[in-house]
Amino acid sequence: MFDAANYCRGWLSGFTPTGIITMASGNLAACLKTVLAYEGGWSDNPKDPGGATMKGITLATFRRFKPGATKTQLRNIASSDVEHIYGVGFWDPIRGNDLPFGVDLATMDYGVNSGPSRAVKDLQRVVGAPADGKVGAGTLKAVILADNKATIQKLCARRLSFMQGLKIWKTFKRGWSRRVADVEAKAVAMWLAHAGMPAPSRQSELNAEANKAKDQAQAQTKGAGGAAGGGVVAGGGDAAVSAEPNWLLIAGIAAVVAVVIAVLVIKARQHKDRAAAYKAAASAV
Structure with missing residues (x-):
């Protein structure tokens, strides 16, 4: 080792x-x-x-x-x-x-x-x-x-x-x-x-980094989907229980959710790029 x-x-x-x-x-x-x-x-x-x-x-x-x-x-x-x-x-x-x-x-x-x-x-x-x-x-x-x-x-x-x-x-x-x-x-x-x-060990380590990045990308993609769903529920719930919806609150929640989703989507894309790059590096060994 x-x-x-x-x-x-x-x-x-x-x-x-x-x-x-x-x-x-x-x-x-x-x-x-x-x-x-x-x-x-x-x-x-x-x-x-x-x-x-x-x-x-x-x-x-x-x-x-x-x-x-x-x-x-x-x-x-x-x-x-x-x-x-x-x-x-x-x-x-x-x-x-x-x-x-x-x-x-x-x-x-x-x-x-x-x-x-x-x-x-x-x-x-x-x-x-x-x-x-x-x-x-x-x-x-x-x-x-x-x-x-x-x-x-x-x-x-x-x-x-x-x-x-x-x-x-x-x-x-x-x-x-x-x-x-x-x-x-x-x-x-x-x-x-x-x-x-040794070359086999290098390949193994680089592939491990690729898999780690892939897992991170999947987790962040899932998180973005969850944030989108959570934002919809939060907005809908507020409107449902209030005779006069607090539009400022709803807009604020939507803005925060949008930022969270954007960050997660960007990070997911970056980790996908990292996964592909490590896979290519492993193949080149």
């Missing part, structure tokens, strides 16, 4: 119980592969304030590295330049080489969407370090001592919560929910692989 606590103690000395070096040094390329799958290819929409963009890199950003670069050069940007720009802009600020495998992916992808400082602050909040947005010795120690799978999952949950507070959430919620779920599952799979867990 995999001993996570013993693994984390081994991390402090630089090795897992199986002798695998655990620092994520050199893991940028693997993390970037997941990030770029969501950042898209070439875009040059005149209505887009960001202007011409290739693989998430704007022309303005590219010109900071290659002064005077043209749109054609951006469109044909070399893979080495893409990795360098993401490395300097996102990997280095989160100290990706010093984070555990999987935690580096979850933090980097968050940073690409919302800025490295915000990503690091939420990582710090998850592990109980001062949230100053800078990865120092104290933050690294807290991350290393934490349960890395839980760190990844909590960080992704915080990221999604932040996204839900944005004005454009309604427009992008489906894609964002799937992206965060996919990153979470791939990050956990990455962590388990580098922890030295």
Whole structure:
């Protein structure tokens, strides 16, 4: 049986119980592969304030590295330049080489969407370090001592919560929910692989996470249905026993029920996305 606590103690000395070096040094390329799958290819929409963009890199950003670069050069940007720009802009600020495998992916992808400082602050909040947005010795120690799978999952949950507070959430919620779920599952799979867990055990753990998420989604879907039924009963009962229904009370109950239902439906959808992502990660082992 995999001993996570013993693994984390081994991390402090630089090795897992199986002798695998655990620092994520050199893991940028693997993390970037997941990030770029969501950042898209070439875009040059005149209505887009960001202007011409290739693989998430704007022309303005590219010109900071290659002064005077043209749109054609951006469109044909070399893979080495893409990795360098993401490395300097996102990997280095989160100290990706010093984070555990999987935690580096979850933090980097968050940073690409919302800025490295915000990503690091939420990582710090998850592990109980001062949230100053800078990865120092104290933050690294807290991350290393934490349960890395839980760190990844909590960080992704915080990221999604932040996204839900944005004005454009309604427009992008489906894609964002799937992206965060996919990153979470791939990050956990990455962590388990580098922890030295055998492939069959990794599959079992990832499938267990998928089933857990599926159960949560079903419970929340059922809860939404129950809340809807309860709201109808509450409103009908009030109207039935009163010669003059208290419409303000009924409206208030309906509003509360609507909010509860909306929250449960959103959470159910997110857990469905997580279940699908973990299933896919398990199949990829």
